[in-house]
Amino acid sequence: MFETLSDKLSGVFDRLRARGALSEADVTEALREVRLALLDADVALPVVRDFIAKVRERAIGAEVLASVTPGQQVVKIVNDVMIDALGGEGAVPINLNAAAPVPILMVGLQGSGKTTTSGKIARRLKDRLKRKVLLASLDTQRPAAQLQLAQLADQAGVPSLPIVPGQTPVQIAHRAMETGRREGFDVVILDTAGRLSIDQELMDEVKAVRAATNPTETLLVVDAMTGQDAVNTAKAFNDALQITGIVMTRMDGDARGGAALSMRAITGAPIKLVGVGEKQDALEDFHPERVAGRILGMGDIVGLVERASETIDQAEAEKLAAKMMKGKFDLEDYASQLRQITKMGSLNNILDMLPGMGKLKGQLAGKDLDTAVFKRQAAIISSMTIKERRQPDIIKANRKKRIAAGSGTTVQDVNKLLKQFDDMTEMMKKMNKLGQKGLMRHGLGALMPKGAGGGGSPFGGRRPF
Ligand SMILES: Nc1nc2c(ncn2[C@@H]2O[C@H](COP(=O)(O)OP(=O)(O)OP(=O)(O)O)[C@@H](O)[C@H]2O)c(=O)[nH]1
Ligand SMILES: [Mg+2]
DSSP states (O other): OOHHHHHHHHHHHHHHHHHOOOOOHHHHHHHHHHHHHHTTTTTTTTHHHHHHHHHHHHHTTTOOOSEEEEEEEEHHHHHOOOOTTTTTSSEEEOOOOSSEEEEEEEEEEETTSHHHHHHHHHHHHHHOOOOOEEEEOOOOTTHHHHHHHHHHHHTTTOOOOOOOOOHHHHHHHHHHHHHHHHHOEEEEEEOOOSSSSOOOHHHHHHHHHHHHHOEEEEEEEEGGGGGGHHHHHHHHHHHOOOOOOEEEHHHHHHHHOHHHHHHHHOOOEEEEEEEEETTOOOOOEEOOOHHHHHHTTTTTHOOOHHHHHHHHHHHHHHHHHHHHHTTTTOHHHHHHHHHHHHHOOOOOHHHSSTTTTTTHHHHHTTOOOOOOHHHHHHHHHHHOHHHHHHGGGOOOHHHHHHHHHHHHHHHHHHOOOOOOOOHHHHHHHHHHHHHHHTTHHGGGGGGSOTSSGGOTTTTTOOOOO
C-alpha cells in the first residue's frame, strides 16, 4: 500500500538530500512537491494545508544536527508530523472499560467489511484477552446476513446469537444484551446492516440500537480502497453518530495512504485496527509510526539509520545489506549485527526498528531491556559450527543440545534465537518485495551522512534496498 505517495515523497527527498544547507526557498520548493504528492494520494485538502504548515514551521530555522544532512532532517520532520497526523505513537486499543457484557457496535457502508471484522475482533478478544464473546447480527436487510455472521462465529470459535426471524434490529440488540447478561458474556459485538449510501434510515436505525445498548465503542468500518470517499463516509458517520474508532479494511490492497492520513484529522477518532485480508487472523493494530514509515517509503529503517550511521561500521553495513537483498543473510551475519546493536544503546527504540524484532520486544515487555539478551544470542551463535551458522536448517535436536551446553544456555534459548532469525528472514523477504517499488531506488545509502561511503552511498552506488 501507499506506493504512490511513497514514491513521490522519496523523489522529493532525494532532491533535498543532494543539497547542502537548507534555505527557506528550498523548504518551500520541497513542500510544494510534498503538497502535490499528498493531494495526489487522496489526502483531504484541509489536512494537507495543516500538514504542510506544521512541517514548514518546524523545518525553517530548525537546527540541523551535526550527524545528519539537512535533507535527512526534513525527512525526519515530515515523518514526525505524519505520525502526529496519524494519531501519535502507539496503537489505541479497543475500549472494554465497562461492566460486562461490554457492547461493541459495528457500523459502516455496505460491503465495507463489518461482518468480517466482527468475526476477526471476536476471535482476537477470545484468543488474546481470553474474553467470552457473543456475536450478534442486527442485519435484517440482507437475507443471508445473519447466517454469514453465524458461520464466521463458528470459525472464530465463539457463539452467535440464535436467529429469530422477524425481529427488528433494536429487538435483536435487546435480546443480545439480555443473553449476554444471562449467560455471563464479557463482550457482545453487534454487527449492523450496511447501506449503499449514507441515509437517514441507516443513521436512525444505528442511533436506536445505540440508545438501546449504550456501547463503549461505535466502530466505523471503512474500505481503504475507496480513498477520499472513505474519508467523506467517516465524516458523515462521525457527524451523525460520534464514532469512537475506525477500522480500515482492505489495507492489503494497493489503497492509497492518504485516507489514513486524513481520518484522524477529520473525525478526531483514532484508527484502531486495520484489516489486511479476508482471513480471520488478518487484523492488525494500527501503528501510526509504522504507517508513516511506509508512507515515506523507507520503513522503520529511517530512524535506525539515523542512529546507526554514527555507530555502525560502514563496510560491515554494506556487506550485511547486500546479503539481505540477496536473501543470503545467515546466522553469522546476524551475530555481526548483534555486535553492532550492542554498540548502539537505547535498545527499546532499536528493537522497534529492526525487521522482525517486534516480537522479541513483546516477549521482553516490562522487563528491563539491556544488552544481555543480545550477548546471550551472540554466545549461542558462537557455539555453532560455521556450517550451522550458514545453514541454520540443519540445527536439529542433537545439535541444539550441544549448542546450548556450549553457550551455557538452554535448548529453549536456542529455539528462540532460531525462531527469531526465521522471523527476521521472513521480514526481509517482505521488505525486499516492498523495495522493488519504494526502497530500491532510494535506499539506505541515500540516507547516510555525506562522505560516509563512496558518493554518499555506502553501498557503492548499487543501492541494495
Ligand atoms: N482483502 C480484504 N477483504 C476484506 C477485508 N475485510 C473484508 N473483506 C471482504 O470484503 C467482503 C465484504 O465483507 P463483509 O464483512 O461481508 O462486509 P459488510 O460490511 O458486513 O457488508 P454488508 O453487511 O453487506 O454491509 C467480503 O468478501 C470480505 O471477505 C480485508 O481487510 N481485506
Ligand atoms: Mg455484513
